[in-house]
Amino acid sequence: MVLEHYISDLLYRYNCVVVPGFGAFLTQKNSAKINVVTNTFSAPNKSIVFNRQLVSNDGLLVSYVSNAEKVSYETALVKIEKQVKTWQEILIQETSLHLKNIGSLARNHEDKILFQPANETNYLTSSFGLSNFNSIPVTREVLKEEIIEIEEKIPFVISPERRENRGFRPYLKYAAILMLAFSTGVTGYRAYQQKNTNEQVARQNAEEFVNKQIQEATFFDLSPLELPTVTVEATTKSTAKVNAEKDAATHFIVAGAFRVKGNADRKIEELKANGFNAGYYGTNAYGLHMVTFDSYTNANDALNALREIKRTQSKDAWLLTEK
Structure with missing residues (x-):
């Protein structure tokens, strides 16, 4: 062992x-x-x-x-x-x-x-x-700094030609100042134009974003409504007619809301050209002009039409009910 x-x-x-x-x-x-x-x-x-x-x-x-x-x-x-x-x-x-x-x-x-x-x-x-293991020693070279002597005074000679041309120097100075001022003005004008363009584009994008958010802010359940059974006591014909007219509701399929009235009118003409009974609803709480595809008195008809419009025309369409 x-x-x-x-x-x-x-x-x-x-x-x-x-x-x-x-x-x-x-x-x-x-x-x-x-x-x-x-x-x-x-x-x-x-x-x-x-x-x-x-x-x-x-x-x-x-x-x-x-x-x-x-x-x-x-x-x-x-x-x-x-x-x-x-x-x-x-x-x-x-x-x-x-x-x-x-x-x-x-x-x-x-x-x-x-x-x-x-x-x-x-x-x-x-x-x-x-x-x-053993390492080979590293030899580092020491660099010596060389000092270069520079003359303290450098002689120079002014030629007669330079003295004769000295009278043009003020004009060259003024020309340089004018060129600088002109280039500064052009640059400033371009920056101002670019700023206005950017502000206009940003304002337009903001309006489109607000319009879309306002349209998406209202939700409506697309599932069929289950209405409870209501027992109505018999009354006179005139009283029943008045009550029916009072309880009837109008359902609008909203196509969009516009800040400019002219844009709303053009949208109405476009929808009418496509065969819709389009109309102008009025302004909402945000001051936007609302345009509708059509209006219905029956809730089921309105829901069916909304589904078809969402499928074929616009996914942003929504239903507004008014009594």
């Missing part, structure tokens, strides 16, 4: 592995390191230390050996005790005891055991695949 192999397996998962009657191997996490002298980068790892005082059996190593060797717990414990006895004899007779992937143990003249960990194995699982 190679006991150090099982100890190495457990060191990947546990920070302390106790060998009963011998001692304990403990691990401690270390962060990555950089050696500025050798330019060596070391990955994060676990360092191993040995504690001779921890000799009590905690069951971890024995249970692992029992499962790995397919033997009972007692048999595994006996095997470990035999291996420990062999290690102790080696430490007494020889100079050192080497445990593969763990380290070397040696007894000094004071009968103390010294432990030298093996560095070739990294027991930190999060650093799997990372290895130490």
